Amino acid sequence: MHAFRTHTCADLTSKNVGDTVRLSGWVHRIRDHGGVLFIDLRDHYGITQVLCDPDSPVFAEVEKVRSEWCIRIDGNVKARDESLINPKLPTGEIEVFIRDIEVLGSAEELPLIVFGDQEYPEETRLRYRYLDLRREAMQRNMTLRSDVVSSIRKRMWDSGFREFQTPIITASSPEGARDFLVPSRLHPGKFYALPQAPQQFKQLIMVSGFDKYFQIAPCFRDEDPRADRSPTDFYQLDMEMSFVTQQDVFDTIQPVMQGVFEEFGGGRKVDTDWPQISFRDSALWYGTDKPDLRNPIKMQIVSEHFRGSGFAIFAKLLEQDGTEIRAIPAPGGGSRKFCDRMNAFAQKEGLPGMGYIFWRDQGDGMEAAGPLAKNIGPERTEAIRQQLGLGVGDAAFFLGGKPSAFETVAGKARVVIGEELGLTDKERFAFAWIVDFPLYEADEETGAIDFSHNPFSMPQGGMDALDGDPLEVLGYQYDLACNGYELVSGAIRNHKPEIMFKAFELAGYGEDEVRKRFGGMVNAFRFGAPPHGGCAAGIDRMVMLLADTANIREVIMFPMNQRAEDLMMNAPSDPSSDQLMELRLRVIPEES
DSSP, X not given: OOSSOSSOTTTOOGGGTTOEEEEEEEEEEEEEETTEEEEEEEOSSOEEEEEEOTTSTTHHHHHHOOTTOEEEEEEEEXXXXXXXXXXXXXXXXXXXXXXXXXXXXXXXXXXXXXSSOOOOOHHHHHHTHHHHTTSHHHHHHHHHHHHHHHHHXXXXXXXXXXXXXXXXXXXXXXXXXXXXXXXXXXSXXXXXXXXXXXXXXXXXXHHTTOSEEEEEEEEEOBOOOBTTBOSSEEEXXXXXXXXXXXXXXXXXXXXXXXXXXXXXXXXOEEOOOOOEEEHHHHHHHHSSSSOOTTSOOOOEEOGGGTTTOSOHHHHHHTTSTTOEEEEEEETTOOSHHHHHHHHHHHHHTXXXXXXXXXXXXXXXXXXXXXXXHHHHHHHHHHHHHHHHTOOTTOEEEEEEEOHHHHHHHHHHHHHHHHHHTTOSOSSEEXXXXXXXXXXXXXXXXXXXXXXXXXXTBOBTTGGGGGGSOGGGOBBSXXXXXXXXXXEEEEEEBOOOHHHHHHHHHHTTOOHXXXXXXXXXXXXXXXTTOOOEEEEEEEHHHHHHHHTTOSOGGXXXXXXXXXXXXXXXXXXXXXXXXXXXXXXXXXXOOOOO
């Protein structure tokens, strides 16, 4: 007999009745029924009920075990009485009578209980992550993650891609976030960086003549944490292709992503029509570049209905350059109570409020109600209703000013309205490509021009596009949004040195600086670089959506906390004096 088990805790069925078996696992739950001890024995695969009564030669030993002790038992498989069968368990038809027991690992008093659905502070869960991971939901999430990665790999290989690994220790590169720096012992005073992404290397792979590359790549970014983003590291499906257009990339990655969501989506509908929406339209309609299309609400510009109207606040706003009034339709939201609630929401978000109009039945016709309706009059109100396609029982909310000042709140309001009014289809994965991103943006305070997205993207129009207003230049850049999250980001790359130098010059980087920062790639492009492009899909975020959780730490095996600390391993930690001397570094104490 095997030293630890003949079967897993999910294997035994009525076919095994009469067999002598050996099981190993953790004590999930103990029940004492009139002197008979019942133990739910758990391993990674499932649960088997084992029992022991005073007739067992090891009853006294079994009495000593406690929750989460790791034990091995030998015993005989017996059929349960028909009335005691548990149809929820694969092993629910049988139980094992214990004849022998060995304690493989005892457990002290538990800081968190594995059995059940008790809630614990996240700090406790992360400090004792190995216990938290024993819980059924976490076992399920990590298994899902592993299966998703396996499926992605198979799908990429089946699509003609090969997997290559790129360096983890490399040079610092401006990818839009802070680098994690690594001091060099052999080159005192100099630093490596952990890669924010394999961006330059995957482009060099294309220059090297490999037509299709992918990698499940670790990426490292020193970022502020959020619920949907790790503050230190994450994994992505990284891919690149030569001799492709933007549409080729879309056509390649869609079957992979769609297939994964169909395979692991738990029966939820997966949209197959992925619209391509310009960045400008996405911001206008949804208030974000990662819209949730499960929500059918589209915002519209209604400035003309308020220009010169009796509502002085909006009328005066529209006299200023760059201002507009946007409406958020709210089908079914036509009650004063709901409108007041949304107005309070806007105030909590830092705005003075949101204007609103709602339409109600007056018996002899429809009436527009609310402060705005009274101020602008029935003719303008009716024009707004017709433009938005609303009717009795519906409402509309209004925000005005420069879009940059209210767009984010408008997007959040759209989400809240969709959820509260039951308009958002929760049993669906809705995808959209966001395209035509501006290549540059201007700092609101200084007016300085910098890259708004990926600096290695090819400008639409090539060199000619860079001769005009930089803020009008669009890039061959694209994101894939799903249910309000960015899942994929990519671009057709700028593979021509002269266009790259010009693009960086507009963002304030001289040719010498570009050669210094990206010398390897710039030099490579001098020797016959092919047109190429690709993208990267966030593994953690994909699994987060598939697991139906809004917290990315629920699908990462050993995540950091909100302060970028590993409480379990005590990281970051203080280096020793010897380590600092060897690296020729000195830590400057923080000023009190």
